Amino acid sequence: MLILGVYHKRKLHSKLGPALASPALQANHSFNWRSKHARLNPLHPARPRMRDLASIPSANTERHPMKLFYCPFACSLADHIALEEAGIDFERERVDLKSKMTATGRNYNELTSKGYVPALELDNGEILTENVAILDWIASHYPKLGVRGELGRTRLLETLAYISTELHRSLRPLWHSASAQEMEDARSAIETRLGYLSESLAGDYLFGDDVTVADCYLFVMLLWAERFGLEAPRPLLAFRERMRARPAVKVALAVEGLS
Structure with missing residues (x-):
């Protein structure tokens, strides 16, 4: 050799x-x-x-605060409230859902081709979308907003999925031009969903005496129901007012011009 x-x-x-x-x-x-x-x-x-x-990249890459892309009174309000409840250092950027432009002039479609809120840009540049995914991420990283126990996360995801697929989806016709029959069907479905969630309260909140990300999501759905004149069961009305009185909720509502 x-x-x-x-x-x-x-x-x-x-x-x-x-x-x-x-x-x-x-x-x-x-x-x-x-x-x-x-x-x-x-x-x-x-x-x-x-x-x-x-030319070898440094391992010490620059990180930036997380940023929530939101539209006032959209379902992204749930993520906004959860981030405030967690005490996370994050930035907010408003999105015009018609023009698909953000407050800083960014093309929102370049951030996510889905074109709707929410979107959470993590401090490492990764983008998360969909309420269930973002709220689960928040609860996983800030356990005080999660559910304890062996099946805690599973039960939390179960509730988030129900709010998303059953209640949230049932409210959509009220936001769009729907026929009288579609509106009547939606109201009937919403009342049924709210009745189930009312019976699911395990205390002041869905899982007991501590607020979770699921409560943030349910609160926004109750605000929507209130907007359209839908009457919720009394336990949920009391829940809504408890949530509305929380400091983190007040901050998120004020930022979005809803207080």
Whole structure:
């Protein structure tokens, strides 16, 4: 192996001849004897040159505060309240859902092609969308807004899914031009969903005496029901007012111009 390496080295010198001694060639950093020798003898890899080292990204990447992209009184209000409840350092940026532009002039469709709120930009640049996913992320990272126990997270996801797929979806016709029959069907479905959630209260809140991300979501749905003149069961009316009185809720409502 050593003899073969020496042979190749001599052969290369014979081909290059006097050019190796050329000052111009020696000054040209694109020529690197070690790198050429490494291709001939892989047992002696080339050391990276300084300009190669400079191109290696640093592990200390800059991080920025999280940012919530929201639209006032949209379902993103649930995430807004949850972030405030968690005491997280985050920024807010309003989105015009008609023009798809943000308050800073950013094209929202470039952030998420879904085109609707919420979207949460994490401090590492990752983008989360969908209420259930964002609220689950908040509860996972800030356990005080989660549910304790072996099945705690599962039960929380169960409730978030119910609010999203059953109650939230049932309220959508009220926001759009629906027929009289569709409106009547929606109101009937909403009353049924609210009745179930009222019976699910385990105390002041859905899971007992401590607020969770599910309560933030339910509160926003109750605000929507209130807007459209839908009567909720008395336990949920009391729940709504308890939530409305919380400091974090007051802050989120004020920021969105809803207080």
